[in-house]
Every structure is written in structure tokens, then in C-alpha cells.
Amino acid sequence: MPEKNIIIPIFIPHKGCPNDCYFCNQKKITGTNFDISTKDIINHIESYLKTIEPHGNHIEIAYFGGSFTAIELSTQEKLLSIAYLYKCNQRINAIRISTRPDAISENILDMLVDFGVDIVELGVQSMDDEVLSKINRGHTSNDVKKASHLIKKRNITLGHQIMPGLYGSSINEDINTAIRSATLLPDIARIYPTLVIRDTQFERLYEQNRYHPLKLDESIELVSQIYAIYEQERVKVIRVGLQPTLNMTFGKDIIAGPFHPSYRQMVMTNIYVTSLIHCIKGGETNKLTIRSSEKNYNYIVGLNKQGLKRLIKSLNIENMSYIKDNSICFIEVYTNHDMMCFSERDLVETFYLICKEREYVSKRDYY
The missing domain is CATH 3.20.20.70 (Aldolase class I)
Structure with a gap:
């Protein structure tokens, strides 16, 4: 430990x-x-x-x-x-x-x-x-x-x-x-x-x-x-x-x-779920199973299950299941046809690349 x-x-x-x-x-x-x-x-x-x-x-x-x-x-x-x-x-x-x-x-x-x-x-x-x-x-x-x-x-x-x-x-x-x-x-x-x-x-x-x-x-x-x-x-x-x-x-x-x-959890949920949607989308799946540690479960599911709801809605998932397993440090994702494996760093790096592609700009000022 x-x-x-x-x-x-x-x-x-x-x-x-x-x-x-x-x-x-x-x-x-x-x-x-x-x-x-x-x-x-x-x-x-x-x-x-x-x-x-x-x-x-x-x-x-x-x-x-x-x-x-x-x-x-x-x-x-x-x-x-x-x-x-x-x-x-x-x-x-x-x-x-x-x-x-x-x-x-x-x-x-x-x-x-x-x-x-x-x-x-x-x-x-x-x-x-x-x-x-x-x-x-x-x-x-x-x-x-x-x-x-x-x-x-x-x-x-x-x-x-x-x-x-x-x-x-x-x-x-x-x-x-x-x-x-x-x-x-x-x-x-x-x-x-x-x-x-x-x-x-x-x-x-x-x-x-x-x-x-x-x-x-x-x-x-x-x-x-x-x-x-x-x-x-x-x-x-x-x-x-x-x-x-x-x-x-x-x-x-x-x-x-x-x-x-629960501010940090909300930030991590946004990063995890945005990245998972990006990686899974286009795979023509209506079934999704995720297996991860309890910590990663909390980040993906999110506060009041907002992360899970967003994941299901964005990917049009009809059959969703989650397996908590504290013996693994990676996040395993199973769809109709594929099995994917992600570390926390994988999801953060994916989110970073998504943001770069968006070329995020805003005129929002705080005064």
C-alpha cells in the first residue's frame, strides 16, 4: 500500500x-x-x-x-x-x-x-x-x-x-x-x-x-x-x-x-466523462460495461450520477452496467464489440487534446 x-x-x-x-x-x-x-x-x-x-x-x-x-x-x-x-x-x-x-x-x-x-x-x-x-x-x-x-x-x-x-x-x-x-x-x-x-x-x-x-x-x-x-x-x-x-x-x-x-470530484467527472465519450463515440454501441476502482467509479458516475447520465445520453446507451473492483488501477470499458483500457493519465491527456482541438477562446471577463 x-x-x-x-x-x-x-x-x-x-x-x-x-x-x-x-x-x-x-x-x-x-x-x-x-x-x-x-x-x-x-x-x-x-x-x-x-x-x-x-x-x-x-x-x-x-x-x-x-x-x-x-x-x-x-x-x-x-x-x-x-x-x-x-x-x-x-x-x-x-x-x-x-x-x-x-x-x-x-x-x-x-x-x-x-x-x-x-x-x-x-x-x-x-x-x-x-x-x-x-x-x-x-x-x-x-x-x-x-x-x-x-x-x-x-x-x-x-x-x-x-x-x-x-x-x-x-x-x-x-x-x-x-x-x-x-x-x-x-x-x-x-x-x-x-x-x-x-x-x-x-x-x-x-x-x-x-x-x-x-x-x-x-x-x-x-x-x-x-x-x-x-x-x-x-x-x-x-x-x-x-x-x-x-x-x-x-x-x-x-x-x-x-x-x-465536492468541487474536485466535479472537475474530475468532467474530465473523465468528456474523454470517455470522445474515445467511445462512433463505435455504434448500445451496451456499455465499465469496471474500475471505487475512486474512479466516483469520478465517472459523478455527483448525483450526473456523469453517468451524461455518458448514457451522449452515447445513446440502452444497457449500462458498472463493476467496482479495487484490485485494478485502470478503467476497463466494454462495448458491444470492443474492450478498451484507460489510466487516469490517458483520460487527462485525451481531455487536454480535446481542448487544444477546440482552440477554446472566450471574451468572458470578470469585471
């Missing part, structure tokens, strides 16, 4: 951020107003470790929520020394931080290496300088390039976080951001479709009818394409959509935007 990656998150909301970005309210997003004291952090880590089986798991301590390398140097060293001690004692396997692209330098990286940091995730958000300026981000796309190259040079795992649907952007520009980000060869990526969070500048723009966030259905199509762009460049997408919390729901802290607790 492969190792399970378990992250012990420590949120340091807005610590180190020199700007109030239009989209951001870290206290709402993280659900915490974390007081950075050594005792609190150790208690937090220990409470997590008590629930984790140490054998067969890859355990990380991760500092999220702010711009880690922009906070006071003594605070950085205090936080990292705690995590480093756990790593030296082999109670965890890795240390992860998130930060701004303009808060990375050779001196900063010297310190991160000394404290055993393994993963640095950059809050890229967009690769369009005009968009970055409009949302008061305070850095440029050139900062992203420079920081990415410096991190890669140190053999530290590089992550990019992007936000499709930002004020001032467009569908085309969001796709271009993904392409430009992927060419910098991050090892991992997170895709967070922009939401309107309470008590942010975006909330004010939205109420003034000056900002129009993505609708859920159009965001699923867009993020599916972005996912495929990253995976085509062998960039592992580790998160799609914001993690739901007690307050991060519609009617509470989310005012508008493409939020859904």
Missing part, C-alpha cells in the same frame, strides 16, 4: 503580508486567528501526532495562511526550529511553507535549507501583471519566475497556487496563467477558483456590480482545462477548490463564486 501523505497544518493568517489583497480575509479562510506561541504550536502538533499512525505514513508540518518568509526573521526561525526538531527526531518526514514570490531570495533560501524545509509553495495567483496590480497583490509575474528558479536550483519541491476568476482577468488569461505557470515546472500545484469572501474588497466590488465571479458550471470547465495543462507538464495538482470549513459555506463567509464541497 502506498504511503499516505498527512499534513499537520499550522495557520499564521496575514502574518508577513505587506498587502491587503482584494480577495483575502485569512481569518475567514483559515478559520483561525492563530497566536504564534511555541507552547500552542507544540500542543497543536502533538494533538495531531496522537491521531496518526507513524508507520506507513508521510507526515509533514506545514505553515500556511500568510507569507511565511516575509514575517520577522526571528519569528521564522522560532517556527522553523520547532518543526526541524520534530524532523530531526524522525517524528515527521518533511516541512512545508507557503509564501509570496517576492519574499524569496538567496539569503532566505539559505535559512530554509538550514532548517530542513522541503517544500515551498508560492502564492502565484495570476501571471498577468495587470491583474496582479488590480487586486493589489504587490508582486509581478517576474517575481514568480525569479522565485521559482531560485527554489528549483536548491532542489526544494516547488508549488504554485493560482486563482482563476480574479477581478480584471478573463477565461483566456486564466488559461494563459496556467500555461505560463506550468512552463516554470513546479512540482505541485493548487487551483483555487476565486470566491467572494465576507469583509474583503471583492465583497465591495461585487455589491457594486463591478465584479462578476465565475459561475459554478463555467468554472468546472475552465478548471478542468487548467488541471489538464498542469498534468500534461507532469505537475501534480494536489488541491482543486477551497477546503470547506465550518464557516466557509454559502450564506456564512462565502458571498458568491464557484464553491462546492
